[in-house]
Amino acid sequence: MATPTLASDNAREDKIHSNPQRLGARLKLARQTRGLTLKALAQAADCSESLLSKIENGKASPSLPMLHRLVQALDSNIGWMFEETDTDEGVVFRAGNRPLISLDPLRRGEGISLERVIPYSPGHLLQCNIHHIDVDGESAGPIQHVGEEVGYVLVGEIELMIADKTFRLSAGDSFVFNSELPHWYRNVGQERASIFWVNTPPTF
The missing domain is CATH 2.60.120.10 (Jelly Rolls)
Known part of the structure; x- marks a missing residue:
């Protein structure tokens, strides 16, 4: 199996990145759906309320451990936070x-x-x-x-x-x-x- 070159990897990175605004919107939707306040979720995930607010507004990104704590508190999963489509998927x-x-x-x-x-x-x-x-x-x-x-x-x-x-x-x-x-x-x-x-x- 051929391994992608660094140049081709960098080209794809320049083209597509994760979307902090989308992640924040998903977190906010999950929090509101479960009737949690910012303060309640922040306490459950062991993070500051101000940082959580920035994350929900796309102005900051959580570390991986924090993201795990957030989705556990929300009874959700990380996959859903980054899901880009709700339609039928392809195979290839x-x-x-x-x-x-x-x-x-x-x-x-x-x-x-x-x-x-x-x-x-x-x-x-x-x-x-x-x-x-x-x-x-x-x-x-x-x-x-x-x-x-x-x-x-x-x-x-x-x-x-x-x-x-x-x-x-x-x-x-x-x-x-x-x-x-x-x-x-x-x-x-x-x-x-x-x-x-x-x-x-x-x-x-």
Whole structure:
């Protein structure tokens, strides 16, 4: 399988990014649907009310751990927060046409983007992305949630931390673990790393 070049990846990133306004609108809709005030949701998700207000208005982006806390408090899932279509989905998603989202497009502190292999949709039992991690990029964490995760390193070198264990992985290595274990990862190589990542149920 051919690995996309860095130039082609960057071109797609310039074309498609996550939408903070859309994410904020989804959070606000979920909060209002459940009859929660800003203060109540902020307390449940252990974040400040002012930050939550900025997130709902598209002026700030949550870290991945915060987003997990928010969707848990809202009894929702991360997939729905980023879902772009409510219509019937296709079967084939061509190279170069798959959307990329940044985990933190406003702060850009983590150097990680997710290339959607299949769209976020309640119709899918699996969530599948290609995680692209810039040199020195690191996921926010550790995070924990229900489910199971499977990954395959396409290119580069990473460290995968699961609970109290650290694994160094390179291209061709794979992994599987219970999502309820605290986990996070970082790029420890000299080039951009990419991981084919599948988890269930849909979270991220």
